[in-house]
Amino acid sequence: MVVTWRTAALTALGLVPVLVVPTPGTVLLWTLVVVALCGIDVALAASPRQVAVERRVPGSVRLSERTTSQLVLTNVARRRLRGLVRDAWPPSAGADANRYEIDLPPGEATRLTTRLVPTRRGDRVADRVTIRSFGPLRLAARQVSLQVPGRLRVLPEFASRRHLPSRLARLREMDGRAAVQVRGEGTEFDSLREYVIGDDVRSIDWRASARRADMVVRTWRPERDRRVLIVIDTARTSAARLGDEPRLDASIEAALLLAALAGRAGDRVELIAYDRTVRARVAGAAGPRLMPAMADALAPLTPTLLETDWPGLVGAVHERLSQRALVVLLSTLDPAAVESGLLPVVGQLTQSHQVVLAAAHDPQVADLLAARDSAHEVYDAAAAARTELERTAVTTVLRQRGAEVVDALPEDLAPRLADTYLALKAAGRL
Amino acid sequence: MSVPAPPTAPSAGTALGSGLGPGAGGRVVSTVHEPVTGDGTTFASRSRSRWRSARWPLVVLLSIVVVAVLAALSRPPVSSIPLAPDNPSPQGAQALARVLEDQGVRVDHVQRVSAAVSKAGPGTTLLVTSDVELLPEQVDVLVATGADLVLVAPDQYTLDSATGGAADVAYSWGGGDAVRPAGCTDVDAVAAEGIRSSGSGFVADSPDAMVCFPHPDEPGSGAYLVVQDGDRRVVALDDSRTLANQTIGQDGHAALALRALGHHEDLVWLVPDYRDFSTGADGVGTGIAALLPPWVGVVGLQLLVVTIAVALWRGRRLGPLVTEDLPVVVRASETTRGRGRLYRRARSRGHAAAGLRAACADRVAGRLGIPRSAAAPALVDAVVRATGRPADQVAHLLYGPPPADDAALLELARHLDQMESEVYHP
Numbered sequence: 001m002v003v004t005w006r007t008a009a010l011t012a013l014g015l016v017p018v019l020v021v022p023t024p025g026t027v028l029l030w031t032l033v034v035v036a037l038c039g040i041d042v043a044l045a046a047s048p049r050q051v052a053v054e055r056r057v058p059g060s061v062r063l064s065e066r067t068t069s070q071l072v073l074t075n076v077a078r079r080r081l082r083g084l085v086r087d088a089w090p091p092s093a094g095a096d097a098n099r100y101e102i103d104l105p106p107g108e109a110t111r112l113t114t115r116l117v118p119t120r121r122g123d124r125v126a127d128r129v130t131i132r133s134f135g136p137l138r139l140a141a142r143q144v145s146l147q148v149p150g151r152l153r154v155l156p157e158f159a160s161r162r163h164l165p166s167r168l169a170r171l172r173e174m175d176g177r178a179a180v181q182v183r184g185e186g187t188e189f190d191s192l193r194e195y196v197i198g199d200d201v202r203s204i205d206w207r208a209s210a211r212r213a214d215m216v217v218r219t220w221r222p223e224r225d226r227r228v229l230i231v232i233d234t235a236r237t238s239a240a241r242l243g244d245e246p247r248l249d250a251s252i253e254a255a256l257l258l259a260a261l262a263g264r265a266g267d268r269v270e271l272i273a274y275d276r277t278v279r280a281r282v283a284g285a286a287g288p289r290l291m292p293a294m295a296d297a298l299a300p301l302t303p304t305l306l307e308t309d310w311p312g313l314v315g316a317v318h319e320r321l322s323q324r325a326l327v328v329l330l331s332t333l334d335p336a337a338v339e340s341g342l343l344p345v346v347g348q349l350t351q352s353h354q355v356v357l358a359a360a361h362d363p364q365v366a367d368l369l370a371a372r373d374s375a376h377e378v379y380d381a382a383a384a385a386r387t388e389l390e391r392t393a394v395t396t397v398l399r400q401r402g403a404e405v406v407d408a409l410p411e412d413l414a415p416r417l418a419d420t421y422l423a424l425k426a427a428g429r430l
Numbered sequence: 431m432s433v434p435a436p437p438t439a440p441s442a443g444t445a446l447g448s449g450l451g452p453g454a455g456g457r458v459v460s461t462v463h464e465p466v467t468g469d470g471t472t473f474a475s476r477s478r479s480r481w482r483s484a485r486w487p488l489v490v491l492l493s494i495v496v497v498a499v500l501a502a503l504s505r506p507p508v509s510s511i512p513l514a515p516d517n518p519s520p521q522g523a524q525a526l527a528r529v530l531e532d533q534g535v536r537v538d539h540v541q542r543v544s545a546a547v548s549k550a551g552p553g554t555t556l557l558v559t560s561d562v563e564l565l566p567e568q569v570d571v572l573v574a575t576g577a578d579l580v581l582v583a584p585d586q587y588t589l590d591s592a593t594g595g596a597a598d599v600a601y602s603w604g605g606g607d608a609v610r611p612a613g614c615t616d617v618d619a620v621a622a623e624g625i626r627s628s629g630s631g632f633v634a635d636s637p638d639a640m641v642c643f644p645h646p647d648e649p650g651s652g653a654y655l656v657v658q659d660g661d662r663r664v665v666a667l668d669d670s671r672t673l674a675n676q677t678i679g680q681d682g683h684a685a686l687a688l689r690a691l692g693h694h695e696d697l698v699w700l701v702p703d704y705r706d707f708s709t710g711a712d713g714v715g716t717g718i719a720a721l722l723p724p725w726v727g728v729v730g731l732q733l734l735v736v737t738i739a740v741a742l743w744r745g746r747r748l749g750p751l752v753t754e755d756l757p758v759v760v761r762a763s764e765t766t767r768g769r770g771r772l773y774r775r776a777r778s779r780g781h782a783a784a785g786l787r788a789a790c791a792d793r794v795a796g797r798l799g800i801p802r803s804a805a806a807p808a809l810v811d812a813v814v815r816a817t818g819r820p821a822d823q824v825a826h827l828l829y830g831p832p833p834a835d836d837a838a839l840l841e842l843a844r845h846l847d848q849m850e851s852e853v854y855h856p
Binding site: 002005007008011012015019022024026030034053054074076084086089091092128129130143240242246302361369372374375378379380381382384385386387392396 | 466740746843
């Protein structure tokens with residue numbers, strides 16, 4: 001039972017009779033009258049439990065795009081339902097106006113639309129739907145909060161997709177479709193075609209030309225159907241905040257751009273997210289199904305406050321891959337974490353695979369390095385310089401063990417990783 | 431109404447091929463659930479669950495109330511005011527009141543002057559246990575009742591008002607512990623034979639007044655004053671121990687007190703209270719309530735009810751709060767800052783300078799194309815060639831001794847920056 005402002009006003013109106021007849025009995029009588037009126041009002045209100053509530057939410061939405069959640073309320077009682085409805089969502093679902101006045105005659109239905117602009121990646125689960133049903137006097141109301149299930153999956157923003165056209169153009173340049181012919185290691189024979197002026201004379205196939213009247217050149221294209229395994233580290237180092245978002249989000253952006261690029265280049269892309277166990281997995285998706293599967297798998301990832309199980313991760317990689325592949329580790333270059341975690345096992349990966357370690361570093365470190373305003377800041381700068389040196393040393397060691405290292409600012413990580421992929425592909429090192 | 435929307439197949443990849451869900455690929459998937467009606471509870475089940483959740487707090491509350499009521503009822507009302515008839519402590523006078531009641535005297539214990547005035551009159555005895563708390567008007571009102579007065583240690587004003595100036599306070603203390611004989615012809619005093627007193631004593635100014643139990647050193651003053659004014663009799667005692675529980679059993683105290691208070695069947699026992707300003711018999715016009723209009727209390731009550739109504743109105747939410755499962759986010763640069771603070775606290779300028787120098791040397795070597803593993807002289811030579819600085823200055827900057835204080839460290843950092851900026855940046 002709920003009382004409204006009218007009840008408070010009616011009680012305050014009782015001051016008039018109390019001033020006319022100033023005895024405690026007047027107060028008691030007026031209070032009893034108000035209570036009785038509220039009781040009658042509640043008794044005459046439609047039951048909020050006699051409302052069929054149905055929810056429709058889109059399965060998923062990309063971060064920062066808007067969507068709607070719909071509630072359909074049907075009055076199945078015999079009384080007219082006058083009330084207030086609240087469609088509750090967590091704050092990060094971005095539901096701004098979610099309260100609705102309704103007036104439903106018996107048997108009728110209404111549709112309430114809540115606009116959602118999610119502000120965080122992940123699964124947003126709808127909270128309760130609260131129905132408050134007023135009596136005819138609107139003095140008091142009955143109220144119930146119902147669990148009406150609904151889940152909105154907020155997909156990663158994929159802001160790095162703006163880098164995709166330029167990288168696809170470079171991919172085409174490597175391909176036989178463009179005029180520029182690239183021949184070298186890692187390319188495979190594509191087809192024969194007639195010589196046109198400007199072609200490299202070294203690519204003339206003399207044997208084929210001898211059989212025909214025209215000069216014939218060979219064309220080449222990059223290798224296809226290579227395997228790319230993206231491994232996202234979701235352990236404690238992925239929770240560190242770089243700028244305004246956790247490191248994990250930068251890793252996800254990079255993984256999405258690489259997957260889009262590699263998928264278009266004809267490679268088979270797989271993904272696992274790992275800390276001490278597999279948190280997400282995408283395998284066997286290709287063509288148009290690849291990117292939705294990736295986004296869906298990456299959307300609910302959250303960092304766990306655990307240390308990465310690197311031997312287990314290597315085991316999981318070997319389990320997925322039977323032949324040589326490109327293994328992209330999206331983790332950290334934090335010297336302590338790498339020395340105790342990745343370094344002992346990276347050899348097992350580089351033996352049989354091409355390994356790329358991609359990590360976003362903190363943009364604040366650059367500010368710390370340059371600060372010279374006071375002795376305090378110089379100490380910080382010295383600490384930052386020391387950290388940078390250690391990271392450089394770790395990078396050197398990793399390169400010596402045969403791994404490629406991509407160390408970039410969070411917003412640069414995705415394009416830099418894509419460039420590294422293209423470079424490896426051009427060099428035929430996949 | 432509840433027809434589930436068929437999930438449409440995802441469209442083929444668009445030009446950019448990002449195909450990330452509805453925004454990119456135009457995919458629309460709705461998750462539709464069955465309609466929910468009610469929360470599965472009935473009036474009976476809700477009542478049961480409310481009772482279950484509320485019964486233990488109710489039991490605890492109820493038992494506290496019961497215990498409090500029992501404790502209040504089981505203990506007789508006991509006062510701690512000196513000479514109150516319901517005070518059993520040594521300073522009280524419960525013994526005297528009980529004995530008087532047993533002898534058939536109706537003892538009427540009052541604490542307000544207005545109540546005393548309404549009950550006392552000719553043919554009754556009015557005992558005033560103290561006059562320190564009384565206003566002069568109240569004393570006058572009490573005297574005007576016409577009742578026989580028994581005053582305990584009265585001051586001069588009260589004595590004048592009660593006796594019409596027939597007696598004065600003697601201010602002769604130091605009567606000591608000696609038992610004083612009656613020394614007068616008053617029947618009560620003679621019956622009591624002897625009492626002890628350390629009060630200030632009285633002296634008689636008129637033939638109507640009689641002073642008994644004279645002071646051993648000053649025969650004119652006595653501990654007991656009787657003024658007979660027609661039918662009215664005014665008695666004053668200069669010491670409260672004649673009536674108090676602790677001392678009433680000594681000497682002739684009990685006899686004197688019982689006889690002085692037992693002249694009439696009705697005894698009004700006034701224990702004055704400093705919060706009482708009443709003078710009349712109507713009982714109205716006391717305290718702060720006398721200054722306010724009569725309806726204030728009732729309006730306050732109604733306002734209390736309004737406050738409760740407003741609290742009920744504002745207190746109920748439209749559904750519970752929704753919590754956000756916040757991400758665990760630690761600032762990545764915190765470890766670096768922590769390291770800087772450690773350097774600072776330990777005043778480890780050597781480490782800090784070494785870090786700055788090593789980082790500078792690393793960057794400069796990278797620009798000049800010198801391998802990282804190159805020896806110090808090779809790097810110094812290269813920097814000298816690139817910047818034109820003297821060799822010993824460059825060597826001092828890059829490989830010199832640690833700075834002596836924070837200012838020197840700051841200076842070193844700035845010099846290193848400057849030297850680095852002079853090296854050609856490709």
